[in-house]
Amino acid sequence: MRYRSAAVVFYHYLSDEMSIRFPYPNARLITAACLLLIACGQRKPTGAPGKTAQASPSASIPCIVEKSGKSPRETYPFRMADQVHLLSYAEERDVENEPSLIINGALKAPEIKDDITLTREQTDALFAILYDYRAQSTMPENACFKPGHAIIFYRQQQPLAYIEVSFPCGTVRHSRHIDIGSFCDEKFCRLQDFFKQCGIRRGVKAQRCK
Incomplete structure (x- = not known):
């Protein structure tokens, strides 16, 4: 539901702000959802599963x-x-x-x-x-x-x-x-x-x- 809501918001942005027109009724919603999924997929992972956290090489332990x-x-x-x-x-x-x-x-x-x-x-x-x-x-x-x-x-x-x-x-x-x-x-x-x-x-x- 969270991703669908975000896609709907992005859908209106593409329609109203950028004035992009699509040939099919659902094309804008599908395009918005795809763009959001691509953006989410580019986030860097915060940690690797199964590995112990390591200190950064620049970490200073006084x-x-x-x-x-x-x-x-x-x-x-x-x-x-x-x-x-x-x-x-x-x-x-x-x-x-x-x-x-x-x-x-x-x-x-x-x-x-x-x-x-x-x-x-x-x-x-x-x-x-x-x-x-x-x-x-x-x-x-x-x-x-x-x-x-x-x-x-x-x-x-x-x-x-x-x-x-x-x-x-x-x-x-x-x-x-x-x-x-x-x-x-x-x-x-x-x-x-x-x-x-x-x-x-x-x-x-x-x-x-x-």
């Missing part, structure tokens, strides 16, 4: 920077790891077929391009980025996840836990029992800059953080 009061000597998985590695993959990992990066104690990473072992000072710096930066507000859900980098925690040469990072999407996934809080623009910027400073070359870009 950070709160303050000491968390936590220590890497007391916080899992830092307190249990005797080594922390930064990895870059030769190509993005297939998360659909391999949802977890560590399965039955084995690392299921694709071909590794870079593998950097962190010093104690670098490990402490990484801890500060992960725990001293948090978002001021809830970050929009983002279905995009194409990981090309990871942080691997080892204990006695066995992978213990991981944090996997997708810099292009601005998203992370990690092992259970890891609580690194919410991410925000500055936190991602600092993390990417940290990877680059430590010697990771692939998939990171130089940028100026606040």
Whole structure:
């Protein structure tokens, strides 16, 4: 009924305002209805069904920077790891077929391009980025996840836990029992800059953080 009413209004507009004459009585009404349907069909959809809403690339998620009061000597998985590695993959990992990066104690990473072992000072710096930066507000859900980098925690040469990072999407996934809080623009910027400073070359870009 809504579209028929609109078509009737448009019908009178074509007849009275534009003085268009049609050879058949119903031709004006049919023409008006068709034009309205075409106009409605050109509207852009507000969202794609079946997909989680994604943050706009221009969306800004401000950070709160303050000491968390936590220590890497007391916080899992830092307190249990005797080594922390930064990895870059030769190509993005297939998360659909391999949802977890560590399965039955084995690392299921694709071909590794870079593998950097962190010093104690670098490990402490990484801890500060992960725990001293948090978002001021809830970050929009983002279905995009194409990981090309990871942080691997080892204990006695066995992978213990991981944090996997997708810099292009601005998203992370990690092992259970890891609580690194919410991410925000500055936190991602600092993390990417940290990877680059430590010697990771692939998939990171130089940028100026606040």
